[in-house]
Amino acid sequence: MTTAVEVRELRKTFGSTEVLHDVTFSVRQGEIFGILGPNGAGKTTTIECIVGAQRPTSGTVEVLTRTPHVDRGAIRQLVGYQLQSSVLPNALRVREVLEVFARLYPAPRDVARLMDETGLTPLARARVGTLSGGQRQRLSIALALVGSPRIVVLDELTTGLDPQARLAMWELVERVSGGGITVLLVSHALDEVERLCDRLTVVLEGRTIFTGTPHELHELAPTAPDGGRRSLQDAYLELIERRSDAAGTRRN
Amino acid sequence: MRELAALVRMDRIQLMRNPTALVMILVVPFGLLLLQAYLIPGTRTPVDADGRTAIDHFAAIALLVAAMSVALTNYPASIAGYRETGMLRRLDATPAGAGRVLLSQWVVSVVCLVLAMGALCALAVWVIGVPAPENPGALVLVAALGAMSLMSLGSLIAAVAANVPIAYGSGALLFMAGLLFAGVWTPGPLMPQALRDVGSVIPPGAMTQGVFSAWFEGELPLMTVVVLIVWAIVPAAFAARLFRWR
Ligand SMILES: Nc1ncnc2c1ncn2[C@@H]1O[C@H](COP(=O)(O)OP(=O)(O)OP(=O)(O)O)[C@@H](O)[C@H]1O
Ligand SMILES: [Mg+2]
Numbered sequence: 157m158t159t160a161v162e163v164r165e166l167r168k169t170f171g172s173t174e175v176l177h178d179v180t181f182s183v184r185q186g187e188i189f190g191i192l193g194p195n196g197a198g199k200t201t202t203i204e205c206i207v208g209a210q211r212p213t214s215g216t217v218e219v220l221t222r223t224p225h226v227d228r229g230a231i232r233q234l235v236g237y238q239l240q241s242s243v244l245p246n247a248l249r250v251r252e253v254l255e256v257f258a259r260l261y262p263a264p265r266d267v268a269r270l271m272d273e274t275g276l277t278p279l280a281r282a283r284v285g286t287l288s289g290g291q292r293q294r295l296s297i298a299l300a301l302v303g304s305p306r307i308v309v310l311d312e313l314t315t316g317l318d319p320q321a322r323l324a325m326w327e328l329v330e331r332v333s334g335g336g337i338t339v340l341l342v343s344h345a346l347d348e349v350e351r352l353c354d355r356l357t358v359v360l361e362g363r364t365i366f367t368g369t370p371h372e373l374h375e376l377a378p379t380a381p382d383g384g385r386r387s388l389q390d391a392y393l394e395l396i397e398r399r400s401d402a403a404g405t406r407r408n
Numbered sequence: 409m410r411e412l413a414a415l416v417r418m419d420r421i422q423l424m425r426n427p428t429a430l431v432m433i434l435v436v437p438f439g440l441l442l443l444q445a446y447l448i449p450g451t452r453t454p455v456d457a458d459g460r461t462a463i464d465h466f467a468a469i470a471l472l473v474a475a476m477s478v479a480l481t482n483y484p485a486s487i488a489g490y491r492e493t494g495m496l497r498r499l500d501a502t503p504a505g506a507g508r509v510l511l512s513q514w515v516v517s518v519v520c521l522v523l524a525m526g527a528l529c530a531l532a533v534w535v536i537g538v539p540a541p542e543n544p545g546a547l548v549l550v551a552a553l554g555a556m557s558l559m560s561l562g563s564l565i566a567a568v569a570a571n572v573p574i575a576y577g578s579g580a581l582l583f584m585a586g587l588l589f590a591g592v593w594t595p596g597p598l599m600p601q602a603l604r605d606v607g608s609v610i611p612p613g614a615m616t617q618g619v620f621s622a623w624f625e626g627e628l629p630l631m632t633v634v635v636l637i638v639w640a641i642v643p644a645a646f647a648a649r650l651f652r653w654r
Contacts, residue, residue, distance in 0.1 A: 207501060209653075229503065237501040243493035245418060247425040252418075259414035260502040303502065 159218075160185040160307055160338040161206060166215035168201055174362065175201050179215075181357040181367045185306075188329065188339040190349045190356030190370075194396065198362040199342045200240055203309055206340070207237045220306060233261060236300035238293075240311035240342070246285030250276055250295055253284060254302060261303030274298040274328060290321030297328060307338040314348060326352055346389040358395065365399045411504055415512035419486070423516060433477050433524050437470040438531065445536045456597045460624055464539070465591065467532040468619040471551055472590050472612055474524040479558035480586070481579035483517045484565035488575035491654065500653040507648065510566065514559060521555045542626030550622050550632065554615025557639035558586075561611060563647035586612030608632070611639045 161183040168176040176198045183189040191199050204210040205217050208224030208231045217224055224231045244253055254271065258264035271277045274294050279287065287295065293313060300308045310329070314322045322345075329352055333339050343349055349356055350370050358366040358373070366373060370388060377394040380386050386394070423430060444451050444466045451462040487510070490496045499509055529547075532538040541547045561582065569575035589607035591599045599607075607613020608631070618632040 209497070209500060232501065232503045235501075239494060239498055239501070241494055243495060244498070245422055245495060247422045248418065252421060256414045256418045257502060260411050260499075260504045262503070299498075 158185045159183070160187075160220060161189075161340065162216065162218040163202065163206065164216040166202065166205060166217060167213045168198075168205060168210060168362075169213045174213075176205075176213075177362040178364065179359060179362065180364050183338060183340060184355075185338050186333070186336060187354040188333050188341060188352050190353035191340065191342045191359065192344070192346075192349065192356055192392065193359035197359045199359055200311055202359065203237075203311055203340070203342065207231060207235050207309060233263075233303060234306045236303055236305035236308040238296045238300040238308070238310045238313065244284045244292070244295065244299075246283065248284055249281050250284065250287070251280040253295065254298060257299050258302045263304050265302050265304050267302070270298050270302060273331065274301075275324065290317050290324070293317060293321070293325060294328070297325070297332075301332065301337075305337065307340065308332060309340045309342075311342045312344070313341065314343070314345060322348070346387070346392055350388050358392070360396060360399050366395060412508050412512055412515070415504060415508055416515050419512050419516045422486075423520075429482055430520070433474060433482065433520055434527065436477055437473040437524070437528055440473060441466060441470045441528065441531060441536065458624075463536060464624060465620065467528075467536075467538045468616050468623060469587075469590050469592055470528050470532070471525050471619055472554070472586065472616050473592075474528055475521055475551075475555045475558050475615065476583050476586050476612065478517050478521050478524070479555060479562040480565070480582050481562075481576055482520075483513055483559065484562045484569055484575040484579050485572050486513055487566035488569040489572050491569070491652070492571040496653045506651045506653070510563060510648070510651070513566070517559060518555065525551055525555075539624065541623045543622050543628065546622035546626070546628035547619060550615065550618035550628060550636070553633060553636035553640060554611060554618065557611040557615065557636045560640045560642070560644040560647070563644050564650070567647040567651040589613035590616040609635050611636065614639075 159182050163182065164180050166176055166179040167174065179198065179202050191202065193199050201210065205212050206219060206224060208228045211225040219231055220234055222230055251267065251271065254267045258267050271280060274297055276294055276298055279291060284295065297310065297313070300310065313329070314325050317325065326348065329339060329341065341352060353370060355367065355369050356373065357364055366376070373395070374386070374388050374391045377391040378386055380390065445463050451466070453461060455462050490499070496509070529541070533540050562579065565575055565578045569578060589603065589610060590612045594600065594603070604613070608617055614632050614635045618628065618636065621627045621629060
């Protein structure tokens with residue numbers, strides 16, 4: 157299987173603060189790959205290096221054999237990016253936003269079909285400003301897909317959505333992935349990761365501390381002190397706790 | 409071209425659906441002109457040797473005011489708004505490009521400017537009774553160059569302002585300075601020579617002086633044209649280099 161995204165020993169500093177110390181993982185073409193880690197761990201920063209919006213301080217980032225911050229033009233076409241926080245133009249209607257963004261790409265998706273697939277057809281004439289959180293996320297995914305990307309990067313797709321909307325998003329991501337698009341998914345929800353991700357990486361304080369399948373993550377700490385079976389979430393929390401302690405000891 | 413047309417469509421829709429900004433472009437210069445024409449006494453008696461009245465001078469200033477409100481406040485504030493909300497970051501993830509994002513705002517602003525200035529000239533000549541332009545071609549040229557030089561200046565704010573209040577604040581400062589050099593407080597012959605000299609080499613003063621000569625004297629000083637062209641290019645070039653997506 158070929159590699160879609162390769163990140164090796166990625167470091168990133170902002171001024172004098174080093175945010176990423178050593179992030180290393182690779183994403184295979186066609187898989188759904190999760191990026192996990194506590195708030196402030198450096199997930200969004202890593203992603204911004206992958207989409208070329210930030211320049212790595214050192215280390216290697218390759219996306220479909222290209223260097224993102226160098227070959228930005230190509231990366232912008234190959235990678236669809238759903239930003240963690242972005243406000244879309246509220247005065248525009250859903251269809252209008254999609255049409256505008258579609259024309260920014262050389263080989264866009266058909267807007268009507270894309271709206272169908274993302275469940276936006278009934279909202280085509282709604283102003284963006286009137287959409288609910290879940291509807292906005294649908295639009296943001298649709299915008300990430302509109303340029304016919306080979307890779308989509310979804311930064312906290314389902315944070316803040318109700319259970320029904322989350323389920324709808326998951327089905328959407330599965331459909332996207334079924335179409336052969338590589339998906340990078342930043343998430344805090346272990347149930348989401350368990351259901352969607354082929355593999356995942358865990359970033360803690362700017363360092364990769366685990367890369368593997370959800371099953372392998374679970375295997376790191378499968379049983380609770382009372383002998384019962386741990387959930388994936390508990391295994392993840394255990395890993396974070398252990399490694400935070402270790403990092404704390406190293407610093408002191 | 410297709411990309412630019414798409415961005416222009418987005419900017420146009422946003423402007424049309426937020427008519428306050430559109431109305432403000434016209435309210436201030438129209439208000440200024442109507443106030444001078446009908447409420448302030450003595451504005452229709454000649455103030456200089458050529459028989460020009462204060463209202464004639466204000467017609468030229470009103471064009472500047474319209475141009476400045478678009479170029480120094482509306483336009484930078486729109487871009488700063490995109491930056492503040494993260495829309496610029498979103499656009500940065502598409503193949504749109506900074507140049508096209510700015511250019512699209514230029515296109516929309518220029519259309520607003522043409523309409524606003526056209527409406528002001530019509531008001532001045534047909535309603536208030538200011539003489540028709542001596543040299544309409546020169547008037548159009550100098551008004552267009554003036555507007556470009558101001559847009560270019562506004563681009564500096566648009567390129568870096570982190571949010572809407574900063575953009576409006578800096579725009580308003582330039583706006584006030586512009587009014588001073590255009591002679592809003594010292595119309596026509598009342599303006600001190602020093603102010604006139606400085607004004608003649610910066611956009612607001614050069615534009616007003618150029619508009620005035622084209623309109624009432626039928627002339628277009630070459631110096632004014634050169635000054636405005638330089639200002640239309642230099643700040644815009646800097647702005648493109650300084651442009652920040654976040
Ligand atoms: N432009 C910047 N300048 C300075 N510091 C920054 C910048 N961007 C991010 N940081 C810092 O880098 C760290 C990692 O931020 P990042 O947004 O990558 O975290 P994250 O893992 O995405 O967190 P969250 O789960 O809260 O979204 C944070 O401490 C943040 O304050
Ligand atoms: Mg983040």
